[in-house]
Amino acid sequence: MVIVQEADFDAAQLLAGLRQRCAGTAGAVVTFTGYVRDYAQDAATQSLFLEHYPGMCEREIEALCNTAQSRWDVQECLVVHRVGELRNAEQIVFVAAASAHRGDAFKACEFIIDALKTRAPFWKRETLASGERFWVRQRESDASKTSQWDHPPAT
Structure with missing residues (x-):
């Protein structure tokens, strides 16, 4: 299930719904919640527009x-x-993966959040407390992390 919305979300409610839909067959549910944080190194972030x-x-x-x-x-x-104008410390994203075993749930959740950062068509404009605005560029480290899922190391 995928939802893109402006409104905030209730992580506990989302988790409860997921558990209900899995009807007791999931032995593990791994979740990730991402928040707006200060991206700027020299000035305070006021908001992030997605x-x-x-x-x-x-x-x-x-x-x-x-x-x-x-x-x-x-x-x-x-x-x-979430999309739209989000203030510092507000929730941006909730990702959950339900599986019979924790290992699969952890890997799936991590893969999804890594790939979201580089593959989903979102654009982020940061506004600093000074009023300065700029588009956030994709970090090379994010692209490198995502590419590791496409080319896993030999075992």
Whole structure:
């Protein structure tokens, strides 16, 4: 399930719904909640404005969830991502993966959140306390982390 919305979300309610949909078959649910943080090194972040490409964004996130379910034994994935103007410390994203075993749930959740940062069509504009605004660039470390999922190291 993928939801992109402006409104805040209740992580406990999302988790309860996921557990209900899995009807007791999930022995593990791993969740991740991301928050707006100070991105600027020299000035305080006031807010982060997130734009997305409607339709395409949801399809891309759904594809990430499908990939996670095909790679690991995952019963359900859930992603809720906010858009619009978000203040410092507000929730941005909720990711959950339910599985019979914790290892699969951890890997699926980590894969989804890593891939979201580089593959989902979101754009972030940061506003500093000074009023300065700028678009946040993708970090090389995020791209490198995501590419490791495509080319796992030999074991």
